[in-house]
Amino acid sequence: MTDAPLISSAPVSDPQPIEDLTLLKEVASRTAGVSNLEMCIQCGTCGGSCPSAGEMDHTPRRLFAMLRAGMREEALKSNTPWICVSCYHCIVRCPQNIHITDVMYTLKDMAVEAKLVQNSTAPDFSQTFIDMVEEFGRSFEMGLASFHYMKHFPFRLANMMPMGMGMLTKKRMSLTPTRIKNMKQLKAILKRAKELEAKQ
Amino acid sequence: MTDYILYPGCSMEASARAYYDSLKAISKPLDLHLKEINDWNCCGATEYLGISKTPAYALIARNLALASNEADGTRRVVAPCSACYLNLAKADYYMREQPKFGKTVNEALAAGNLSYTPGSLEIRHLLDVIVYDIGLDVVEKNVIQPLTGLRVVPYLGCMVPRPDYDHRFSDHDYPVELDLLLKALGAEVVDYPLKTECCGGHMPQISPSTAFEMLRRLVAAADEREADVMTTICPMCQLNIDGYQGEMNQYFKTNYHMPILFFTQLMGLAFGIEPKELGFGLELVSARNVLDTLGVKAPPETPPAPPKRPRKPEGLPMPTPLTKAEIEALKKEVVK
Numbered sequence: 001m002t003d004a005p006l007i008s009s010a011p012v013s014d015p016q017p018i019e020d021l022t023l024l025k026e027v028a029s030r031t032a033g034v035s036n037l038e039m040c041i042q043c044g045t046c047g048g049s050c051p052s053a054g055e056m057d058h059t060p061r062r063l064f065a066m067l068r069a070g071m072r073e074e075a076l077k078s079n080t081p082w083i084c085v086s087c088y089h090c091i092v093r094c095p096q097n098i099h100i101t102d103v104m105y106t107l108k109d110m111a112v113e114a115k116l117v118q119n120s121t122a123p124d125f126s127q128t129f130i131d132m133v134e135e136f137g138r139s140f141e142m143g144l145a146s147f148h149y150m151k152h153f154p155f156r157l158a159n160m161m162p163m164g165m166g167m168l169t170k171k172r173m174s175l176t177p178t179r180i181k182n183m184k185q186l187k188a189i190l191k192r193a194k195e196l197e198a199k200q
Numbered sequence: 201m202t203d204y205i206l207y208p209g210c211s212m213e214a215s216a217r218a219y220y221d222s223l224k225a226i227s228k229p230l231d232l233h234l235k236e237i238n239d240w241n242c243c244g245a246t247e248y249l250g251i252s253k254t255p256a257y258a259l260i261a262r263n264l265a266l267a268s269n270e271a272d273g274t275r276r277v278v279a280p281c282s283a284c285y286l287n288l289a290k291a292d293y294y295m296r297e298q299p300k301f302g303k304t305v306n307e308a309l310a311a312g313n314l315s316y317t318p319g320s321l322e323i324r325h326l327l328d329v330i331v332y333d334i335g336l337d338v339v340e341k342n343v344i345q346p347l348t349g350l351r352v353v354p355y356l357g358c359m360v361p362r363p364d365y366d367h368r369f370s371d372h373d374y375p376v377e378l379d380l381l382l383k384a385l386g387a388e389v390v391d392y393p394l395k396t397e398c399c400g401g402h403m404p405q406i407s408p409s410t411a412f413e414m415l416r417r418l419v420a421a422a423d424e425r426e427a428d429v430m431t432t433i434c435p436m437c438q439l440n441i442d443g444y445q446g447e448m449n450q451y452f453k454t455n456y457h458m459p460i461l462f463f464t465q466l467m468g469l470a471f472g473i474e475p476k477e478l479g480f481g482l483e484l485v486s487a488r489n490v491l492d493t494l495g496v497k498a499p500p501e502t503p504p505a506p507p508k509r510p511r512k513p514e515g516l517p518m519p520t521p522l523t524k525a526e527i528e529a530l531k532k533e534v535v536k
Contacts, residue, residue, distance in 0.1 A: 030253060031253075032249075032253055032257060032290075032294045032298070032301060033293070033294035033297045033298050033301065034297055034298055051397060051398050051414065052398075052410055052414075055407070055410055081250070082406075083407070083410070085358075085398045085400060085401045085403060085414075086246045086358065086359070086401060087358040087362070087397075087398035087401075088358055088359065088362035088363045089358075089362065089373075091362065091363045092362050092363055092364075092372040093372075101363075102249070104250075105249040105250045105253075106253070108250035108251070109250060109251060109252055109253065112251070120406070120407075121405075121406050121407075122250075122402075122406045122407075123250075125247070125402065125405050125406055126247040126248070126250055126251055127251065129245065129247040129248075130244070130247055130248050130251055133241070133242045133244060133248070133259070137241040137242065138210050138241065138242045139210040139242045139245065141210075141214055141215060145405075148405055149405075153408070156408065156447075159447050159450055160447065162446055162484075163443050163444070163446060163447065163484060166443075166484045167215065167443065167484075170481075170482045170484075171217065172214055172215045172216075172217055172482060173214055173215060174214055178210075178213065180239050180240070180241050181239045182239050182312075185262075185312035185313070185314075186241055186259075186262060186312065188311040188312050189258050189259075189262055189308050189309055189311050189312040189314070190255050190258060190259065190308075191311065192258075192307065192308045192310070192311035193252075193254040193255040193257075193258035193259075193305075193308035193311075194252065194254070194255050196254050196304055196307055196308055197252050197253060197254035197255060200254070200304075
C-alpha cells in the first residue's frame with residue numbers, strides 16, 4: 001500500500017455531490033448477483049483478510065469509499081482488482097455480505113473498457129486465455145504459456161525450461177489444443193451473450 | 201450405487217492427469233459411478249469473469265444446461281477441480297439470487313437452443329461427495345494398506361471452502377473434512393494452519409514475485425512441520441506448488457523439496473492400487489519418498505527402453521578392432 005494521499009492537494013475541479021452515487025450504482029449493477037456494495041460500513045475486515053493487500057495501492061475498503069465518492073478515474077486506475085487472487089477470505093468475513101471478489105471482476109472489466117489499466121500483464125493473460133477458449137472451447141495451456149511468457153517474461157524462459165520440459169515429457173501439457181464438437185453452438189451462445197452485455 | 205454427472209474440466213486431461221487417473225481408479229472400490237457431461241467446455245477459470253460478465257456466465261451455464269439435459273435419474277454434478285466447482289456453483293447461485301440475471305444468461309443460452317433452470321442441479325465438489333455421500337466408513341473399509349507413519353499436510357486452497365454458497369463444509373478457514381479422510385486412510389495428519397490459504401492462482405503468470413512469496417509460505421510451513429508430502433483437492437494448487445517450486449527455490453535461493461499429491465492418489469495407495477495406475481511419477485517434485493515410507497514399489501521413472509533387436513548370429517563376419525599389441529606388431533612389420 002502506498003502512503004500517497006487519497007485526494008491530491010490540487011483543487012478538485014468538479015466535486016461530486018454527496019448524493020451522486022452513479023459510479024457506485026454502475027459497479028453494483030454490472031456485478032453478477034446482488035453485490036450489496038452500497039452496504040459497506042468501512043470496517044476494513046476485507047483489507048485485513050487479504051493475503052495480497054501489501055501490494056495493493058488501495059485496500060478494498062478504501063476502494064469502495066472511492067467508488068461511493070465518485071472517484072471514477074482513481075478507482076479504475078487502481079491495481080487492487082488485478083492483485084486480487086480470488087481467495088474469497090474477504091467475502092466470507094464481510095459483515096455486510098458484499099460480494100467483494102465479484103466487484104473486483106467488475107472493476108477489471110470497467111478499467112479495461114475505460115483504458116485505465118496501469119502496467120499489468122493480467123488483462124493480457126486473461127484475454128489470451130479467453131481467446132483460446134473462444135476458439136477451441138477448452139483452455140490450451142501450452143499455447144497460453146508460450147505466448148504469454150515470450151511476450152511478457154522472456155527472461156524467465158531459461159528458469160522455466162525444467163518445468164516446461166517436465167510438463168511436456170510427462171504429458172501434463174499437450175502440444176496441440178483439444179476442440180469441443182459443438183463449437184458452432186458455443187460461438188452462437190457467446191455472440192448473443194456479448195450482445196446482451198453491450199445492451200446493459 | 202452412487203450416480204453423479206461428472207464435469208472434469210480442462211486440467212484433468214492435462215496438467216492434473218494424475219487426479220483423473222486416480223479418481224477413475226478409486227471409483228470402482230467406492231462404487232462411485234461418474235458420467236461425464238458430453239461435449240463440455242472450459243469454465244473460463246478466473247479469467248473470463250474479469251473480462252465480461254454475461255459471456256463469462258453463459259460459458260459456464262452451457263455446461264449446466266448440457267448436464268441438466270443429460271441428467272438421468274440424478275441431479276448431482278460433481279467437479280474435482282476447485283475453480284470449475286466454484287464457477288458452476290457460482291453461476292447457479294447468482295442465477296438463483298438474481299432472477300433477472302438468470303433470465304439474461306438463459307437468453308444467451310437460447311442462441312444455442314439450451315436453457316438452464318437455476319437450482320435444478322446440485323453442484324458438489326469431489327471431496328464433499330466422498331466424505332458426506334460415500335462416507336468415511338466406506339473409505340475405511342477399503343483400506344488395505346494404511347498410510348501408517350506418513351506425515352501428510354491437508355491443503356485445500358481457497359475455492360472449495362470459500363465462499364461455499366450452500367454451506368457444505370465445516371469451516372471457511374479450517375475445515376476438517378480432508379483431515380478426517382486422511383485419518384481414515386491411516387495417515388498422520390499434520391496440523392497445518394495454512395490449509396485454506398491461497399496458492400497464488402494465476403499469479404505465477406502475472407506477478408511472479410507475489411506468487412513465489414505465497415508459495416514459499418505454504419511450502420516452508422509444511423517443511424517446518426516435517427511433512428513427508430502435501431495433499432490437495434485442486435489442480436491449480438497442485439500445479440503451482442509442484443511446478444513452480446523449482447523456480448521459487450531459485451528465486452529465494454532455498455532448497456525445499458516438498459512433493460504434493462492429489463488426495464485421490466493417497467486414497468488409491470491406501471486401497472492397494474498400483475502407483476502407476478494412480479499417476480505416481482507425473483509430479484515434478486518427486487513423491488518417491490511416499491512410496492518408500494510405505495514400502496511400495498515405485499513405477500519406473502521413465503518408460504523402459506524398447507529391447508534392442510537381437511543380433512543375428514549368422515550375420516556377415518565383422519572385423520574386430522585390433523589390440524595394441526597387434527598394432528605394434530604390424531608397425532614393426534611395416535618398418536621391416
